[in-house]
Amino acid sequence: MLFKILVVTQSKDVTVDYLISTYSDYIYWFRINVDQLDDYQIQVTNEGVILAKGNIWSISSSCIDAVYYRKISLPDLSSYESHYIPMMQRDIMNFIEGIVETFDKPCITKPSILRKAENKIVQLNIASSLGFQIPQSLITNDEVSAYQFCQEKTSIVKPLSTGRVKVPGGWEIIQTNVVNREHAVSGLSHAPSYFQTYVEKSEGEYRVTIVGRTVYAVRIDSSNTIDWRRKNAENFYQTVEIPIHIIELCYRLMDELKITFGAFDFIKMGDEYYFLEVNPNGQWLWLEEKVGIPISQSIINQLIKDVHLT
Numbered sequence: 415m416l417f418k419i420l421v422v423t424q425s426k427d428v429t430v431d432y433l434i435s436t437y438s439d440y441i442y443w444f445r446i447n448v449d450q451l452d453d454y455q456i457q458v459t460n461e462g463v464i465l466a467k468g469n470i471w472s473i474s475s476s477c478i479d480a481v482y483y484r485k486i487s488l489p490d491l492s493s494y495e496s497h498y499i500p501m502m503q504r505d506i507m508n509f510i511e512g513i514v515e516t517f518d519k520p521c522i523t524k525p526s527i528l529r530k531a532e533n534k535i536v537q538l539n540i541a542s543s544l545g546f547q548i549p550q551s552l553i554t555n556d557e558v559s560a561y562q563f564c565q566e567k568t569s570i571v572k573p574l575s576t577g578r579v580k581v582p583g584g585w586e587i588i589q590t591n592v593v594n595r596e597h598a599v600s601g602l603s604h605a606p607s608y609f610q611t612y613v614e615k616s617e618g619e620y621r622v623t624i625v626g627r628t629v630y631a632v633r634i635d636s637s638n639t640i641d642w643r644r645k646n647a648e649n650f651y652q653t654v655e656i657p658i659h660i661i662e663l664c665y666r667l668m669d670e671l672k673i674t675f676g677a678f679d680f681i682k683m684g685d686e687y688y689f690l691e692v693n694p695n696g697q698w699l700w701l702e703e704k705v706g707i708p709i710s711q712s713i714i715n716q717l718i719k720d721v722h723l724t
Contacts, residue, residue, distance in 0.1 A: 416442040417718050418477060420465070422514055423484035424449045429699040430484060437714055444473055448486040448510055456513070463513055475513075480717035481521040483514050483528070485695060520717055522675050523694055531671040531694040534574050534608055540670050546663055546689040549613050549681075555606040560599040568612040569593045610690075617682035622656060623698055624664055624676050625712035626719075631656045632701055651704050656680075660687050667692060674716055 417440060423430045425447040434443045444465065446454055457464040463475035488506055491499045511525040523531070530536055538551055552563045553574065563569060572590040592612065593599070615636075623630045635650045660680075668676050677696025681688045698709045 416440055417721060418442050418444065418473065418479045419482060419717060420444045420446070420473075420478045420480070420517075421482040421484060422446050422448065422486060422510060423482075424487040426487075427484055429697065430482075432699055433482075433710060433714075436710060441714070441718075444471060444478065446510075448506070449489050451489050451506065456509075458509075458513065463516070475517060478517065478519060479721045480519050481514055481517050482713070482717060483521060483523060483525060483695075486510065520720060522713065522717060523673055527672050528694055531673050531676075531692070532575075534691065536671075537667075537691060541667060541689050544663055544666050544670070546667075547686050548689050550611040552609040553606060554609070555602045555604070557599050557602045560602055560607070560609055563609055564593040564595055564599060566611075568595070569609050570612050572608050572610075574606060574608050613681045613683055613688050615681050616684065620654070620656065620678075620680040620682060620687070621701065622660075622664060622678040622680065623696070623701065623707075623709055624661075624668065624678065625709065626674055626716045627665065628712045628715075629656075629661055629664075630701070630707045630709055630712075632705055632707070651701070653705055653707060656687065663689075664692075675713070 419441055421430055421433070421443060423445065426449075427447075430445065434445065446465065446467075453467060455466045455468075464472065465475070466472035488503050491502055494502065514521065515524055515526060535553055538548070538553070541548060550567075552559065554560055554563075569592070570590050571593050573588050593609070619634045619636065621632050621634060623632075631654050633652050633654045636647045664676065664678055668674070671692075671694065673694045675694060675696075677693040677698060679690040679692070681690060698713075701707060702709050
């Protein structure tokens with residue numbers, strides 16, 4: 415028999431394309447692309463949830479073995495009157511999130527857990543209490559405090575949420591930037607931002623991907639000393655081992671956040687590993703492709719490990 419996994423995502427999610435093409439020999443995938451919601455017929459009743467895609471497939475929530483909640487996007491609603499669109503978007507989110515929340519099967523990761531785990535203030539608070547080494551940090555909407563903080567040492571600024579902004583003709587990604595100490599910090603009163611003391615990456619950056627208790631650590635050496643994610647950065651990757659006490663701290667943070675998947679970012683300077691953030695729904699396929707680590711298999715294992723086929 416096949417395992418039945420519901421994956422909630424969007425139509426351009428190449429990671430899900432990869433999972434379906436790679437693991438369909440023993441998994442039956444039920445894929446919902448939220449941006450194409452009109453392709454699906456979903457019913458929520460007192461008895462449970464029925465999901466269908468036309469005449470292609472139909473399944474009851476009670477028959478699903480696990481759920482993988484990915485990165486969704488909303489449908490194009492431009493054909494509707496503009497004053498209704500915000501309400502429609504909220505209703506779609508409540509619809510989809512409510513369905514995922516009410517599944518009592520293994521899930522990576524429920525939206526309510528993601529919302530808390532993605533919050534940078536929550537991460538800073540818990541990581542500090544656990545004993546992670548963290549660059550000196552300031553999250554504020556106060557321009558005076560931000561200016562004073564940035565005058566003391568070279569500092570970087572980054573968004574509190576996903577720095578993805580829709581602009582004419584596409585999307586713009588707001589990434590980490592060095593603060594110019596000669597310029598006044600402005601525009602924060604309605605735009606709280608995350609400032610940190612710049613840490614020199616003398617020993618590289620590290621992406622540590624953890625699924626359950628399986629750890630994949632990769633060192634990243636980049637031509638861009640501020641943010642290796644920039645398009646023009648030339649990056650070099652190698653799998654490495656990291657100290658067990660760092661892994662144990664990651665486990666404890668994941669337990670506190672109630673997540674079973676986490677993509678951790680560290681900077682190493684000397685013998686110290688500086689925690690930057692953890693993404694509980696981070697991208698991982700690029701690492702699997704570049705260095706050959708089997709993250710996808712670990713995700714599948716995590717989803718089906720407690721499933722008993724009948």
